[in-house]
Amino acid sequence: MxxxxxxxxxxxxxxxxxxxxxxxxxxxxxxxxxxxxxxxxxxxxxxxxxxxxxxxxxxxxxxxxxxxxxxxxxxxxxVEDKGAEVGLFVIGHDKRLHIPAADMRFIPGGHKARGVEAEPLGMDYLIQGIAAMKGRVDAYAVCAMLAFEDPTHELVAAKAIELMDQMPVFCSHQASTRPGMEERAATAVLNARLLPVMxxxxxxxxxxxxxxxxxxxxxxxxxxxxxxxxxxxxxxxxxxxxxxxxxxxxxxxxxxxGETALIVDVGGTTTDITLIREGHPVVREEGMTIGSWRTHVRAVEMYTVGLGGDSLARVENGRLSLGPARVVPLSQIHLHLDGPALASMTRPEAWLGADLCAQCVQLAPGTDPGDDQILRWLAEHGPATPMRLRQELALAESNLEKAIARLQAARRVVTCGFTPTDALHVLGRLDLGDARPAMEGAGVLAALLSLAPEAFCDQVLEKAHATIATTILCALGNREVGPALAHFFEQPEQSALLDITIRVRPRIIGIGAAAPFLLPEVAARLGTEAVFPExxxxxxxxxxxxxxxxxxx
Structure with missing residues (x-):
C-alpha cells in the first residue's frame, strides 16, 4: 500500500x-x-x-x-505599531489623508474618468520628494487619482523611485480596483510596509x-x-x-x-474573533478596517484586540492596564535566558517598582554589545525598566521604544514582564514554567495597589475576561444594531441611568493553548458556552x- x-x-x-x-x-x-x-x-x-x-x-x-x-x-x-517606515506619494489629490506614513508628499498629476489626464505629473516635485525621503524610509507607496482606470502616473513615479533609491515600491492599482482615495492609499502603504518583511x-x-x-x-x-x-x-x-x-x-x-458560531482565537499577542454563519466564514467585501486604517483589503469579518496570554500588565498611577505590548512572561524567562542573565532576572523585586509597571529589558544570551549604548549599559548594569534606561541614557521615550523594538526583532534583548500567563501560574491553574519569578512579580505589583498577590492576579484575569467580552459585545452590537450600542459598551464607567444585559446566542468555539483558561469565564459573562474541539x-x-x-x- x-x-x-x-x-x-x-x-x-x-x-x-x-x-x-x-x-x-x-x-x-x-x-x-x-x-x-x-x-x-x-x-x-x-x-x-x-x-x-x-x-x-x-x-x-x-x-x-x-x-x-x-x-x-x-x-x-x-497592533504593536511596528513595521517598515513608508514614504507615501499622493498624486492629484491635495486633501488631508489620515494615514500613518512616515512621510507624505502631494504631487500634481492624476487622471479623470475614462483615463483622461487631469494634469501632467509633477516630476520636479516627485524627484525632490524622493531625495528628501531617501535614507529615511524603508519602502515607498504611490497612490494616484483614479489610478485604477489609468495607472500611468503611478508607474512613472515607481520607476523614478527605483532609479533614485533601491527600496521596495508599491502602487495602489496593484491591490485595489475601486474608488476611495484614502482607502487605496492606506492599502498601498500597508503593502509597502509589509513588503520587505514578506x-x-x-x-x-x-x-x-x-x-x-x-x-x-x-x-x-x-x-x-x-x-x-x-x-x-x-x-x-x-x-x-x-x-x-x-x-x-x-x-x-x-x-x-453548519451552525452559526463565534470563533475566538486566544494567542500570545492578540485575541482574534471571527463569525461563522451556518458553517461558512463571513467575508467583508467592502474592505477591512485595521485599527484606524480604512482599506480595500477583502477579508473575513474579524475583530482583533491587543490582548493575549503574553500581554504586559502595567500598574501606573494606581491603575491596572493590560496590553497591547507583548513580553516574555516571568514564568517563561528560563526558556529565553540562561546563566548570569537568568540569575539576574529571577528576583523581580530588584528591578520592578513604583517607577514603572512590570516590564524589564535584559541582554539576550551571547549578545555582543558592540557600540550600541543600550546594550552596553545592560551588559554593565543588568536588567532595567525602560524608565530607568530613559533616565540613565537621557533618551526620548519614542526613540527608546523604537530602539528596543529594533533590538527585540534582532533577538539582542529579551523584554520580560508580568502577564495573564503569570497570573495563571500564581493561582495554580497553569504549570508550564517556573512560578517563582511570577509570584515575586505579582507581589511587587500587588503592593502598588495594596492587594494580596492572589487578589492582584484575579484582577489581571478579570481585566482579560472583561476586555475580550467587551470586544465581542461591541463587535456584535455594531454589526446587529449600530455604533450606538457599541459605544455604550465601550464606556469606561458604568451608566448611572442604564444597565443593559445582553445574551450572545451563538456558541464560542475556542482556539489556542490559552483559550480554556480565559474563554469559559468570557462565555459565562455573555450567557453562552465555550467549546474546544479536537x-x-x-x-x-x-x-x-x-x-x-x-x-x-
Missing amino acids: SPPACVIGIDTGGTYTDAVVLDRSSGRVLAGVKTPTTPHDPAVAIGRSLEKVLLASGANPETIELVTVSTTLATNAL QDFLRGIARSMERLGLSCPVRIVRGDCQSMDLPEAVRNSSATVASGPAATALFGGHAAA HYEVGNALGAALMDTITKE
Missing part, C-alpha cells in the same frame, strides 16, 4: 508557530506541534516546525503534496523546505479564506493581514458543522491545512 498523500498546515503567530500534518484522504491529523516563534526571522520557526512535525508524523517528505501557511505576524505588527519571510520558507527535501508547492492563506502562491504574496502583502483570522475561520467553519491548540494550522479540502467542497 502506498503511503498517504498529506498536506502540512502552518500558522505563524506572535508567540508560537504551529504545524500539523493532515492525511488528505481520511482527514486525520497525523501530528501537531508547537514551536516558539522567532520574531527576528519567522521563517526560522517555520523550518523548525516543519522538521518537528515531519518527525512526529513519520511522513516522508515525498508524500507531502502541499504546504499551506497562515500568519498573524502582519496583524501583530500593526520577501524575507518567503525566502526563508523556501530555504527551510529545500533543506528538508520538500519540493511541493507552497500557498499562503489570504484574509478572505482563499490562498495565493508566493509571487502573488510578494505583490499583495496586505492580503495576509487577516491570514491568521482566515485560518481561524476555516477551522471554525469545519468545527461548527486539536484546538493548533486550530489555525489545521485550518490552513483544511483550506484545500474546504475550497474544493
Whole structure:
C-alpha cells in the first residue's frame, strides 16, 4: 500500500508557530506541534516546525503534496505599531489623508474618468520628494487619482523611485480596483510596509523546505479564506493581514458543522474573533478596517484586540492596564535566558517598582554589545525598566521604544514582564514554567495597589475576561444594531441611568493553548458556552491545512 498523500498546515503567530500534518484522504491529523516563534526571522520557526512535525508524523517528505501557511505576524505588527517606515506619494489629490506614513508628499498629476489626464505629473516635485525621503524610509507607496482606470502616473513615479533609491515600491492599482482615495492609499502603504518583511519571510520558507527535501508547492492563506502562491504574496502583502483570522475561520467553519458560531482565537499577542454563519466564514467585501486604517483589503469579518496570554500588565498611577505590548512572561524567562542573565532576572523585586509597571529589558544570551549604548549599559548594569534606561541614557521615550523594538526583532534583548500567563501560574491553574519569578512579580505589583498577590492576579484575569467580552459585545452590537450600542459598551464607567444585559446566542468555539483558561469565564459573562474541539491548540494550522479540502467542497 502506498503511503498517504498529506498536506502540512502552518500558522505563524506572535508567540508560537504551529504545524500539523493532515492525511488528505481520511482527514486525520497525523501530528501537531508547537514551536516558539522567532520574531527576528519567522521563517526560522517555520523550518523548525516543519522538521518537528515531519518527525512526529513519520511522513516522508515525498508524500507531502502541499504546504499551506497562515500568519498573524502582519496583524501583530500593526497592533504593536511596528513595521517598515513608508514614504507615501499622493498624486492629484491635495486633501488631508489620515494615514500613518512616515512621510507624505502631494504631487500634481492624476487622471479623470475614462483615463483622461487631469494634469501632467509633477516630476520636479516627485524627484525632490524622493531625495528628501531617501535614507529615511524603508519602502515607498504611490497612490494616484483614479489610478485604477489609468495607472500611468503611478508607474512613472515607481520607476523614478527605483532609479533614485533601491527600496521596495508599491502602487495602489496593484491591490485595489475601486474608488476611495484614502482607502487605496492606506492599502498601498500597508503593502509597502509589509513588503520587505514578506520577501524575507518567503525566502526563508523556501530555504527551510529545500533543506528538508520538500519540493511541493507552497500557498499562503489570504484574509478572505482563499490562498495565493508566493509571487502573488510578494505583490499583495496586505492580503495576509487577516491570514491568521482566515485560518481561524476555516477551522471554525469545519468545527461548527453548519451552525452559526463565534470563533475566538486566544494567542500570545492578540485575541482574534471571527463569525461563522451556518458553517461558512463571513467575508467583508467592502474592505477591512485595521485599527484606524480604512482599506480595500477583502477579508473575513474579524475583530482583533491587543490582548493575549503574553500581554504586559502595567500598574501606573494606581491603575491596572493590560496590553497591547507583548513580553516574555516571568514564568517563561528560563526558556529565553540562561546563566548570569537568568540569575539576574529571577528576583523581580530588584528591578520592578513604583517607577514603572512590570516590564524589564535584559541582554539576550551571547549578545555582543558592540557600540550600541543600550546594550552596553545592560551588559554593565543588568536588567532595567525602560524608565530607568530613559533616565540613565537621557533618551526620548519614542526613540527608546523604537530602539528596543529594533533590538527585540534582532533577538539582542529579551523584554520580560508580568502577564495573564503569570497570573495563571500564581493561582495554580497553569504549570508550564517556573512560578517563582511570577509570584515575586505579582507581589511587587500587588503592593502598588495594596492587594494580596492572589487578589492582584484575579484582577489581571478579570481585566482579560472583561476586555475580550467587551470586544465581542461591541463587535456584535455594531454589526446587529449600530455604533450606538457599541459605544455604550465601550464606556469606561458604568451608566448611572442604564444597565443593559445582553445574551450572545451563538456558541464560542475556542482556539489556542490559552483559550480554556480565559474563554469559559468570557462565555459565562455573555450567557453562552465555550467549546474546544479536537486539536484546538493548533486550530489555525489545521485550518490552513483544511483550506484545500474546504475550497474544493
